[in-house]
Amino acid sequence: MALHPAGRPAPSTGVTPVAAGPSPVTSTPRDAVAARCVLSAALSLRLTLGDTTADLLSAHAVLPDGTIVLAVDAMSRTGGLLVAARGHRGAVRVDVTHLAPVAVRSRVRDRLRILGTARRFDPAALDACDPATVMSLLDLPPVALWAIEPDEILLDRATEPVAVDLGTYRAARPDPIAVDEAAHLAHLTRCHGDLLDRLGALVDSAVSAGATRMVPVALDAEGIVLRAERPDGHADIRLSFLHPVTAGAGLAGALRTLLG
CATH class of the missing domain: 3.20.180.10 (PNP-oxidase-like)
Structure with missing residues (x-):
C-alpha cells in the first residue's frame, strides 16, 4: 500500500464534490456496468478522508453487490481516519482513473468518483460471494478489511458526467470481456x-x-x-x-x- 507522505493535504478539502462542471445526467444500465468494470479492472485507487489522501495499490476488491472492500493497516494514519469516519454517510471518497491498457495518446477513458460509508468488513458477506470474489479477497494484504458502501457514484467521461443510479449499480455485473x-x-x-x-x-x-x-x-x-x-x-x-x-x-x- 503506497501512501502520500505523512498526510499530505488533498488537492481539495473534505469530501466535497468535484470542481464545478456540467451537471450529471441520468445514468443507464450500461453506465452501471461501466462503473463496475472500472472498479474491477483497476489495480489502484485513491482514498480521501477529510484532508488526507492515500493511494492504495492492489489493496481493494469488489463484492457482488458493488461494495468495495479495502485492506488498510489499522495502525496507519489512514486506518485511524477510517475508524473516525466509520458509519458516517459520504465521509469516504474513492477515486479511480480508468486508462486504456495500451500505449497510446489520450489514455484516460473515465474517472470514477464514489462517496461512501465505511464499516468493518463482515465475514458473513462471504456467503454471498462467488469463488472468484473469495479469491480476490484472499489476495488482499493481511491487514484490517473495511467495507465501503457507495452512497453516491459519479462516472465522469469525456462527454459528460453521469450520476449512476445506486440500485442499478448494485444489480449490475462487470462486462465478462472488459474485466480481462x-x-x-x-x-x-x-x-x-x-x-x-x-x-x-x-x-x-x-x-x-x-x-x-x-x-x-x-x-x-x-x-x-x-x-x-x-x-x-x-x-x-x-x-x-x-x-x-x-x-x-x-x-x-x-x-x-x-x-x-
Missing part, C-alpha cells in the same frame, strides 16, 4: 497482427486516411474499438459484434464473424 481487456488486447497485438490488419480494412477509408497505425484500444462483450493514429491526432472506430460475447472463449468466434 488488457490481457485480450495484449494477445491480439502480440499474436494476431494479421487479424488486426483485416479488421482495420473494415474501417471507412475516409477515417483511416493518413493513419500511421491502427491500434486496438478497447474491447468488451459487444465489440472492439480500433484507433486510427495520425501525426496530428486520432480517431476511434467501434466495430460491433453480431452477438454479445458471454465469455473469453467466445471472443475468437465473434471476431471471425465480424470479419466474415
